[in-house]
Amino acid sequence: MMSANLLEGKVVAAAVLEDVARRVVALKEKGIQPGLGTILVGEDGPSISYVNKKHETCKEVDIASFHIEIPATATQADLLTAVRDFNDSPHVDAYIIQYPLPKGFDFNQALMLMDPDKDADGLHPVNLGRLVLQEPGPVPCTPAGIRAMLKHYDIPVEGREVVVIGRGPTLGRPLSLLLTLKQPFANAAVTVVHSGIRDLGAYTRRADIVIAAAGSPGIVQPDMIRPGAVVISGGISWEGRKLLPDVDESVADVAGWITPRLGGVGPTTVAMLLQNTVLAAEQRARQAGKL
Structure with a gap:
């Protein structure tokens, strides 16, 4: 039985926020x-x-x-x-x-x-268009956090097969765009599926990386994952005060890497929100001739 390595989002977020803090100091000096x-x-x-x-x-x-x-x-x-x-x-x-x-x-x-230019979430149509055209702009926070996680743990993405479960405008759609760009820790073959697909496992079992973004508790089960694959749970639901991830915890017995039930994608999303804020502040500084 395999016990997957954990993709700890808190570690990734801490590294991003350390960089953000340095940039804030530089801006305040200006x-x-x-x-x-x-x-x-x-x-x-x-x-x-x-x-x-x-x-x-x-x-x-x-x-x-x-x-x-x-x-x-x-x-x-x-x-x-x-x-x-x-x-x-x-x-x-x-x-x-x-x-x-x-x-x-x-x-x-x-x-x-x-x-x-004040869109911290990167969801405005102008910014989604910038993402498509690979122009500078804020990237949606949860997709950006997932890419930062893959980069931090040095997980190969280029040329790999990625399956994204979910097509929502805040995660599934922009993430699929982001991971197909010809950039480091992207340039993948990405397939987007959703809960209306008859046999999700037929797609996920062939994937090197599976990213669940459906907001459907336990939609990803162990028999849907190829042994050793990377599994990221981006979608969540709530049952009262209890958080329910898209990925069943037993998937850890099959996967090579997996996000924990708590402290996975969430912390990286917040970190990327603040990174987008600093990017906007740096743009303001440039316009004012201070950078």
């Missing part, structure tokens, strides 16, 4: 204080926890943080006002609209109103 904004609509428990974690991490690396809280009883117009406020703020280099939104709110409309 008179630029990086700032991250968050917009939270409603009182979804996991969303509140995610936002709090982002602000805590900002403190660790000396990034200023700003927060707008909108009640679920508010209107779409209130959300759009918050977006305009952050677009106009000289203190906010980048910001996010915490997803998902309560019923009655249109996330895409708010996203389209966002200044693409």
